[in-house]
Amino acid sequence: MTxxxxxxxxxxxxxxxxxxxxxxxLPGSEPDAYLDVEYYARFAQTLERGGFATLFIADELYVWxxxxxxxxxxxxxxxxxxxxxxxxxxxxxxxxxxxxxxxTYNEPYHVAxxxxxxxxxxEGRAAWNLVTSASDEEAWNFGRDANLDHAVRYRRGAEFVxxxxxxxxxxxxxxxxxDQQSGYFAKREGLHVLDHRGEFFRVRGPLNIARPPQAHPVxxxxxxxxxxxxxxxxxxxxxxxxWQDGLAEAQTLYADYKRRAVEHGxxxxxxxxxxxxxxxxxxxxxxxxxQLDEIEELTPDRVSLDLLSHSLQTDLSDRPLxxxxxxxxxxxxxxxxxxxxxxxxxxxAEATTLREVYRTILRRRFLPGTPEQIADHxxxxxxxxxxxxxxxxxxxxxxxxxxxxxxxVPELERRGVYDREYRGTxxxxxxxxxxxxxxxxxxxxxxxxx
Amino acid sequence: MSDRILLxxxxxxxxGAHVTGWRHPSSRPAExxxxxxxxHIAQAAERGFFDTLFLADGLYFWDRYPSGVDHxxxxxxxxxxxxxxxxxxxxxxxxxxxxxxTYNEPYHVAxxxxxxxxxxRGRAAWNLVTSRYDEEAxxxxxxxxIDHARRYERGREFVxxxxxxxxxxxxxxxxxDAASGVFADxxxxHRLDHEGEFFRVRGPLNIARPPQGHPLxxxxxxxxxGLELAADTADAVFTRGGSxxxxxxxxxxxxxxxxxxxxxxxxxxxxxxxMPVVGETAADARAEADAIxxxxxxxxxxxxxxxxxxxxxxxxxxxxxxxYAEEFDTSNETRSPKxxxxxxxxxxxxxxxxxxxxxxxxxxxxxxxxxxxxxxxxLSDDGGADGFxxxxxxxxxxxxxxxxxxxxxxxxxxxxxxxxxxxxxRERFGxxxxxxxxxx
Numbered sequence: 001m002t003x004x005x006x007x008x009x010x011x012x013x014x015x016x017x018x019x020x021x022x023x024x025x026l027p028g029s030e031p032d033a034y035l036d037v038e039y040y041a042r043f044a045q046t047l048e049r050g051g052f053a054t055l056f057i058a059d060e061l062y063v064w065x066x067x068x069x070x071x072x073x074x075x076x077x078x079x080x081x082x083x084x085x086x087x088x089x090x091x092x093x094x095x096x097x098x099x100x101x102x103x104t105y106n107e108p109y110h111v112a113x114x115x116x117x118x119x120x121x122x123e124g125r126a127a128w129n130l131v132t133s134a135s136d137e138e139a140w141n142f143g144r145d146a147n148l149d150h151a152v153r154y155r156r157g158a159e160f161v162x163x164x165x166x167x168x169x170x171x172x173x174x175x176x177x178x179d180q181q182s183g184y185f186a187k188r189e190g191l192h193v194l195d196h197r198g199e200f201f202r203v204r205g206p207l208n209i210a211r212p213p214q215a216h217p218v219x220x221x222x223x224x225x226x227x228x229x230x231x232x233x234x235x236x237x238x239x240x241x242x243w244q245d246g247l248a249e250a251q252t253l254y255a256d257y258k259r260r261a262v263e264h265g266x267x268x269x270x271x272x273x274x275x276x277x278x279x280x281x282x283x284x285x286x287x288x289x290x291q292l293d294e295i296e297e298l299t300p301d302r303v304s305l306d307l308l309s310h311s312l313q314t315d316l317s318d319r320p321l322x323x324x325x326x327x328x329x330x331x332x333x334x335x336x337x338x339x340x341x342x343x344x345x346x347x348x349a350e351a352t353t354l355r356e357v358y359r360t361i362l363r364r365r366f367l368p369g370t371p372e373q374i375a376d377h378x379x380x381x382x383x384x385x386x387x388x389x390x391x392x393x394x395x396x397x398x399x400x401x402x403x404x405x406x407x408x409v410p411e412l413e414r415r416g417v418y419d420r421e422y423r424g425t426x427x428x429x430x431x432x433x434x435x436x437x438x439x440x441x442x443x444x445x446x447x448x449x450x
Numbered sequence: 451m452s453d454r455i456l457l458x459x460x461x462x463x464x465x466g467a468h469v470t471g472w473r474h475p476s477s478r479p480a481e482x483x484x485x486x487x488x489x490h491i492a493q494a495a496e497r498g499f500f501d502t503l504f505l506a507d508g509l510y511f512w513d514r515y516p517s518g519v520d521h522x523x524x525x526x527x528x529x530x531x532x533x534x535x536x537x538x539x540x541x542x543x544x545x546x547x548x549x550x551x552t553y554n555e556p557y558h559v560a561x562x563x564x565x566x567x568x569x570x571r572g573r574a575a576w577n578l579v580t581s582r583y584d585e586e587a588x589x590x591x592x593x594x595x596i597d598h599a600r601r602y603e604r605g606r607e608f609v610x611x612x613x614x615x616x617x618x619x620x621x622x623x624x625x626x627d628a629a630s631g632v633f634a635d636x637x638x639x640h641r642l643d644h645e646g647e648f649f650r651v652r653g654p655l656n657i658a659r660p661p662q663g664h665p666l667x668x669x670x671x672x673x674x675x676g677l678e679l680a681a682d683t684a685d686a687v688f689t690r691g692g693s694x695x696x697x698x699x700x701x702x703x704x705x706x707x708x709x710x711x712x713x714x715x716x717x718x719x720x721x722x723x724x725m726p727v728v729g730e731t732a733a734d735a736r737a738e739a740d741a742i743x744x745x746x747x748x749x750x751x752x753x754x755x756x757x758x759x760x761x762x763x764x765x766x767x768x769x770x771x772x773x774y775a776e777e778f779d780t781s782n783e784t785r786s787p788k789x790x791x792x793x794x795x796x797x798x799x800x801x802x803x804x805x806x807x808x809x810x811x812x813x814x815x816x817x818x819x820x821x822x823x824x825x826x827x828x829l830s831d832d833g834g835a836d837g838f839x840x841x842x843x844x845x846x847x848x849x850x851x852x853x854x855x856x857x858x859x860x861x862x863x864x865x866x867x868x869x870x871x872x873x874x875x876r877e878r879f880g881x882x883x884x885x886x887x888x889x890x
Contacts, residue, residue, distance in 0.1 A: 022631065024626070024628065024633065025628045025631055026628075029628065031626035031628060031633070032626050034626075035565075035568040035569075035657065035658060036568075037537070037538070037568075037569045060656070061557065062656060063618070063639070063653075063654045063655070063656045065639070065641070065654065068636060071636045072632055072633065072634065072636060073631050073632065073633055074633060075633055076633075076634065076656055077619070077624065077656060077657050077658045078656060078657065079565040079568060079569060079657065080558075080561040080562045080565040080657070082530070082531055082534070082562070083530060083531070083534045083562050083565040083566050083569060084534070084565065084569065085531075085534075086530070086531040086532070086533070086534025086535045086537075087535065087537055087538050087569050089485070089535050090485065090535050090536075090538035090539055091538055105555070105557075105558075106558075107553070107590055109509065109589040109590060110509075110528075110553075110554075113528040114528045114530075114531050116528075117483075117527035117528040117531040117532060118531055120483040120484060120485075120527060121483075121484075121485045121527060121531065121532065121535045123484075137652070140650075140651075140652035141557040141651055141652055141653065142555055142557060142651070143555075143649060143650045143651070170511070176479075176480070176525075178472070178479040178480050180472070180473045180474075180475070180477070180479070183470065183473060183520075183521050183745065183747045184520055185472065185479065185520065185521055185522060185523045186520065188516065188519050188520065191513065191519055193513070201591060202588070202591045202592075203588075203589055203590070203591070204588035204589055205511075205589065206511045206513065207511065208508070208509075208510060208511040208524060208525060208526060209483055209525050209527060209528075210483055210525050298631065300631060
């Protein structure tokens with residue numbers, strides 16, 4: 001199903017140097033600038049030049065110090081997303097500003113305020129990406145011994161969204177009179193006290209900021225487990241999916257999200273499926289493959305091995321790298337990302353040695369090619385009902401961002417599947433999403449306490 | 451030679467420090483949550499070489515009384531988000547956000563302050579509050595606010611955890627050496643492993659040490675526990691204004707407390723709050739002050755005074771005297787002194803309008819630019835204040851007037867800055883950068 005405005009592009013950052021843990025070592029990287037606002041302003045402005053609908057700041061709430069290689073070689077410093085987006089709201093004009101929010105380690109009142117604030121300060125460009133957090137290290141930074149159980153944290157996530165969206169509806173759009181003559185600032189019937197009482201949260205409200213320009217900042221979600229997909233089908237307006245090698249698998253995944261949304265009574269166009277992809281752009285195909293080799297060469301074996309240990313929640317460091325890979329997969333023992341665990345199980349089924357497993361994991365996220373090849377690939381996915389657009393996880397920043405905008409974007413435009421002109425002023429307008437009506441639209445106003 | 455006076459520009463209600471500031475003819479209340487309104491305030495402050503902005507905050511909407519909904523212009527952006535935005539439209543001014551230690555997690559707060567400090571190149575500050583209202587508790591899963599003493603104990607531990615997290619990385623721990631592949635030096639990373647009464651936080655923090663080391667810490671509580679916390683931990687204190695002798699008593703007390711905590715007497719910069727109403731003539735200023743008061747609706751006066759003194763005055767006439775009798779206990783909201791109650795007890799019955807007017811007028815400094823400058827100099831020279839947190843009864847017009855009429859006078863007298871030196875906010879407040887763990 002192609003869209004009126006063409007495919008949608010988003011650009012993400014997690015590791016400040018790019019998608020891979022050691023992207024910071026690649027030529028043209030700027031590892032001294034990772035806490036400098038100018039670095040991110042340039043990133044955002046480049047995306048805006050390419051007509052990207054949104055940028056997206058991924059996040060985690062800990063330093064990856066489970067293994068020493070993580071401290072030695074991985075970029076463990078990053079700015080807090082809301083603070084960064086608050087700053088970027090003044091350095092950009094059109095692009096959406098999406099922050100990852102952990103629903104496990106936050107309070108909905110704070111999050112509702114922050115997102116509403118960014119939405120007001122950016123005139124309607126805020127978005128959030130709901131995550132439930134995966135690692136015990138995060139629990140230990142917030143007074144807990146271990147992360148919440150996978151199912152519990154998704155239930156909490158669903159309730160969290162409900163509370164945040166309810167708080168955004170605290171004030172009707174027309175609640176404010178601002179009448180300097182009479183002295184009436186607001187009308188009481190335009191104020192709604194949420195009084196939420198649920199399994200995880202008790203939140204009275206009302207929120208102390210006006211309803212956001214977008215009413216509800218756009219909700220993204222990326223969880224690919226059954227619980228994650230169920231939540232996305234019910235609530236998400238955009239999902240970031242794991243890149244699938246085959247078109248058929250990508251189509252199946254796409255159809256699954258659309259079906260789930262329809263089962264919740266939603267229009268299939270109200271949820272955008274955006275596979276995450278990391279192009280490695282070369283002047284020739286051979287050049288792209290050489291760059292991919294370079295990414296691999298700059299990643300110490302030890303880092304790759306420890307990343308695998310991390311995802312399997314098993315210490316593999318004493319295993320010989322070229323001996324057969326042996327691991328008893330048991331999904332019930334995993335309380336981190338279940339979808340990552342499952343994808344490793346699939347890779348391991350076709351690999352023989354430990355080294356092959358982690359090399360495959362390293363390489364599978366990248367899409368090497370010339371600008372034309374990459375544009376062809378993305379166009380096919382878009383036209384063949386496998387994507388509404390793409391979340392670009394750049395293989396290096398700023399180099400691959402510049403290349404994508406300068407070389408791939410024009411190719412997409414030439415193919416008639418992309419238009420870099422912004423369609424409106426708010427992110428919802430860029431994405432073709434409706435502005436939600438208030439949950440209190442048909443209710444009688446709450447009596448003000450006296 | 452006289453000392454430099456530090457200036458902080460205070461904002462809470464976007465319309466100004468008086469709750470009906472939004473009704474001032476120069477105010478544009480429909481723009482209160484837009485960047486334009488706040489940019490105007492921040493840039494005016496920077497034009498006047500203010501040392502810092504200072505954003506107060508509350509985690510609730512004041513709907514305990516109907517007048518809160520009807521007449522207060524109490525909407526506001528979340529302070530850190532706003533300051534991050536303002537960091538990009540200002541270049542030198544400090545950016546201070548109020549943080550409730552009762553309803554926040556230290557890991558989030560440490561990250562956010564460190565991020566703001568990096569993004570603003572050393573201009574971040576936080577103002578520790580413990581929150582006061584049951585309305586805030588009810589937005590965070592509770593029924594009523596935690597006990598006054600307990601929340602200060604929590605506040606104390608919160609500061610320790612935040613400072614400890616800020617020290618997770620030594621200053622030179624980040625190598626970013628692409629050739630060798632070493633991003634960070636293991637020896638320079640410290641895990642906090644804090645286990646206290648209120649918090650268990652392992653760390654380390656996922657951001658490098660901020661430019662200021664520890665961003666400047668303000669504190670504002672006037673109670674015994676608040677003063678002790680400030681004397682022990684704060685870099686600057688925002689306190690109630692008053693006469694030069696009242697300020698002097700406060701200053702001497704707090705300096706003595708700092709010394710008892712093993713700190714230098716001037717380790718805490720003391721900044722009383724003042725609310726100037728500036729006129730071309732003294733009569734103009736008085737007329738402006740009266741007009742601001744006259745824009746306060748009677749219902750708001752009754753409910754505000756009821757809340758302030760702990761006595762239900764609903765249904766009374768604002769102009770008929772009443773006998774004071776405390777009906778409900780507000781000591782868990784604030785234990786700072788209550789001058790209106792003291793005066794009611796001393797002087798006997800008064801009208802609600804009078805009581806409201808006392809509270810309003812005792813904060814005001816009314817006069818011409820030179821008269822207000824005189825008064826600030828007196829509070830500084832005789833009272834011992836290091837500077838002032840300046841409140842503006844209406845915004846943004848009030849700060850423009852202050853910057854245009856009072857600041858030039860203070861500058862002429864050599865009391866406030868005429869340029870920004872290339873300093874971090876901490877340094878501008880006369881405090882050295884806090885050394886990292888490797889250098890203590």
